[in-house]
Amino acid sequence: AQSVTQLGSHVSVSEGALVLLRCNYSSSVPPYLFWYVQYPNQGLQLLLKYTSAATLVKGINGFEAEFKKSETSFHLTKPSAHMSDAAEYFCAVISGTYKYIFGTGTRLKVLA
Amino acid sequence: DTGVSQNPRHKITKRGQNVTFRCDPISEHNRLYWYRQTLGQGPEFLTYFQNEAQLEKSRLLSDRFSAERPKGSFSTLEIQRTEQGDSAMYLCASSLVQALGTEAFFGQGTRLTVV
Numbered sequence: 001a002q003s004v005t006q007l008g009s010h011v012s013v014s015e016g017a018l019v020l021l022r023c024n025y026s027s028s029v030p031p032y033l034f035w036y037v038q039y040p041n042q043g044l045q046l047l048l049k050y051t052s053a054a055t056l057v058k059g060i061n062g063f064e065a066e067f068k069k070s071e072t073s074f075h076l077t078k079p080s081a082h083m084s085d086a087a088e089y090f091c092a093v094i095s096g097t098y099k100y101i102f103g104t105g106t107r108l109k110v111l112a
Numbered sequence: 113d114t115g116v117s118q119n120p121r122h123k124i125t126k127r128g129q130n131v132t133f134r135c136d137p138i139s140e141h142n143r144l145y146w147y148r149q150t151l152g153q154g155p156e157f158l159t160y161f162q163n164e165a166q167l168e169k170s171r172l173l174s175d176r177f178s179a180e181r182p183k184g185s186f187s188t189l190e191i192q193r194t195e196q197g198d199s200a201m202y203l204c205a206s207s208l209v210q211a212l213g214t215e216a217f218f219g220q221g222t223r224l225t226v227v
Binding site for chain 1: 116118143145147152153154155156157160167168203205207209211213214215216217218219220221223
């Protein structure tokens, strides 16, 4: 069965610093992976997705993620944090029955 | 494309009452999902439909929960005899299933508070 684990429920970075949010997956078949962002009292918005076309995936708002099969990881990065990046971020994998399975989330705080 | 729409956005109800939420997916999407999200947690899968057929239900979905998607269009999620533990954000999502890599589009959610 597929699953994802997000390390670090809270991450704080200074404005302008590198953002690194960690996600490890477990899957018996090649996974399809997603990162979503959620702002307070809002639904989830897709940041990017990995569908095996390229291991480095670029998304919206300057975010990117790299699929590393050897490490079973799909970490999300952004070179320079902005105050507007403060939100909760969820990693997700899709199961063979097209069910999306989410991690527990990482709340990103950006310090001025 | 107006996105996934959920109504109401907020609902406060007394314990023991029944509540019903509505989700209107993106019009051409054939898959519709319901998730529940509690504070500090990721969305937990409840159920999904392909067109009008309910294909899978989570064990989280007790007998008090029922979902429908008549004619494969909008969907409703009903909770009977609400309990305080039902307080959560209920999220609806839809997708057009063409390949496994297709992403789901989420609505803004319905926040339920049971008092």
